Amino acid sequence: MKIRTITTGISLPSPKATDKIKQAHEFNQQAKSIFEQQGYAVQTTRITTNSWEEYLSDFSKIEIINKIQNLEQICQNLDINFFNIGHASTPEAIALIPDINKHTSIIYCSSQIGDQQTGINWKNAWESAKSIQRIAQETENGYGNFRYCAWANCQPDIPFFPTSYHCGEISFAIGLELGELVTQAFTQTDNIQDAEQKLQSILAVELEIIAKIATEISSKFIINYHGIDTSLAPSLDKKNSITFAYEQLMNGKFGHPGTLAISGMLTRVLKNVSVKTCGYSGLMLPVCEDVGLATRANEKTYNLTNLLLYSAVCGCGLDTVPIPGDITIDKIAGILIDLATLAIKLNKPLSARLFPIPDKKAGEMTTFNSPYLVDCQIFAVD
Template structure:
C-alpha cells in the first residue's frame, strides 16, 4: 500500500496568499517525512482551497486568469506540483475554466452540477459540457481535461484531484493507492465470501495503522485530521491492476458478468473500515490510469454505460474515459446528466473526468504524452 496523496486544505480570503501556501507546503513536507520514517511511500503532496470565487471576487475573466497564474508561480517557487482552486458554481464562473486551464500547468479545478439540496443544476451541466469540449480543443491531445472534472454531491475534503475543495479551518486528508492489497486478498481466495473476508482483514490491519499515525500527526502539529479516503486509486504497475485483481477470482475478464458483484464487495469493505473516512471512500475505475482497465477497454469487454452501472454500487463515477473528439456538447451533457442523476438518487459523491480526443474516433487508440496515463481504445458513445 502506498499513499497516493497527502492533501492539505486551506481557506483563502484574497489573492495575496503566499504565506498560507508556504505554511501548507511546509506542513505537507513535514507529514511526508514523518510517514516516510514509518515506512510509507508518499507519491504526491497537494494543496486544495475553498472555491476560487470566494477569494477572487469582483474580477473580470482576464483578471481571474492572471491571479491564478500568480498563485501557480507561488506554488512553483515552493516546489508545489498539485494545487486545486476548488469548484465553480455558476455558468459564468465555469466558462472561465478553459482559459485558466490553458494558461496554467499545475492548477486543478472542478464544476458543481448537482447537490441533494438543489438537485441537478442544468445550466451548470450544460456549461460544464461546453468546457470539456473547449479544453479538449485548446490543449495538446485534449490532455487538459486531466485537470478538470464535473461533479455532483461531492463533499469538501476529498484528497483526490480534480474534485478536491476545502471548507473551514486548515486540515489534511490522505488518499491511498492500495490495489495491491486487493490483489493480495483475492489471489488467496477461492470464492466471493472468502474474498470479502480476506479483503476486510487485510484492509482493517493496514489502514488502521495509518489512521493511528495520522491521529498522532494531528496532535503533533495541532492541525485537523479530515480522514482517509479509502478509495482504490489505480496503479500503472501491471501486477497491481484492479482489473486483473478482479479476474484473479475466476469469474472472467473485467466487464463480464460478475464485475458488478465484485465491485459491490470491494466498496462494502472500503466503506466499513473502522477508521476516520472521508471523500469518495469507494472504488475508482479510471480507464486510462490502470493497465488492466485499459487493456480490457481495448478488448471492449466493457463500455461507458457499464462504468455508470458499476458507479451505482461503487466508486467515484466516470474517470479518465477517452471519447471521440467530434462528440457533441449535447452528448457530453447527456453523460453528465446520467452521472449526476445517479449521484443524487443514490446519495453518493460522483464525478466525471472525460477526455474527448481531438482528431480521433471511437475504436482508435489514444496517444497521451503523460506519465500518469495509459493509452487505450476510445469509447463509442453513440
C-alpha cells in the same frame, strides 16, 4: 501499500494570502517525512483551497486568470506540483475554466453540477460540457481535461484531484493506493465471500496503522485530520491493477458477468472500515490510469454504459474516459446529467473526468505521452 497523496486544505480570503500556501506546503513536507520514516512511500503531496469564486469574485476575467497564474508561480517556486483552486458553482464561473486551464499547467479545478439539497443544476451541466469540449480542443491530445472534472454530490476535503475543494480551517486528509492489498486478498481465494472477509481483515490492520500516524501528526501540528479516503486509487503497475485482481475471482474478464457483484463488494468493504474516513471511500475505475482497465477497454469487454452501471455501486464515477473528439456538447451534457442523476438518487459522490480526443474516433488509440496515463482505445458514445 503506498500513500497516494497527503492533501492539505486551506481557505484563501484573497489571492494575496500566500502565507497560507507556504504553511500548507511546509506541513505537507513534514507529514511526508514522518510517514516515510515509518516505511511508507508517499507519491504526492497536494494543496486544495476553497472555491476560487470566493476569493476572486471581485476581479475581471483577465484579472482572475492573472491572479491564478500568480498562485501557480508561487507554487512552482515552492516546488508544489498539485494545486487545486476548488470548484465553480455558476455557469459564468464554469465558462472561465477553459481559459484558466489553458494558461496554467499545475492548477486543477472542477465544477458542481448538482447536490442532494438542490438537485441537478442543468445550466451548470451544459456549461461543464462546453468546457470539456473546449479544453479538449485547446490542449494537445485533449490532455487538459486531466486537470478538470464535473461532479455531483461531492463533499469538501476529498484528497483526490480534480474533485477536491476545501471549507473552513486548515486540515488534511490521506489518499491511499490499495490495489496491492486487494490483489493480496483476492489471490488467497477463488470466491467472492471469502475474498471479502480476507480484505476486511487485511484493511483492518493496515488502515489502523496509517490512521494512528495521521492522528499523531494532527496532534503534533495542531491541524485537523479529516480521515482516510479508502478509495482504490489506480496503479500503472500491471501486477497491482484492480482489473486483474477482479479476474482472480471471475470465470472471465473485467466487464463480464460478476463484475458488478465484485464492484459492490469492494465498495461495501471500503465503506465499512473501522478508521475515520472521508471523500469517496469507494471503488475507482479510472480507465486511463490503470493498465488492466485500459487493456480490457481495448478488448471491448466493457463500455461507457457499463461504467455508468458500475458507478451505481462504486464510489467515483466516470474517470479518465477517452471519447471521440467530434462528440457533441449535447451528448457530453447527457453523460453528465446521467451521472448527476445517479449521484443524487443514490446520495453518493460521483464525478466525471472525460477526455474528448481531437480528430480521433471510437476505436482509435489515444496518444497522451503522459507519466500519469496509459493509452487505450477511445470509447464509442451511442
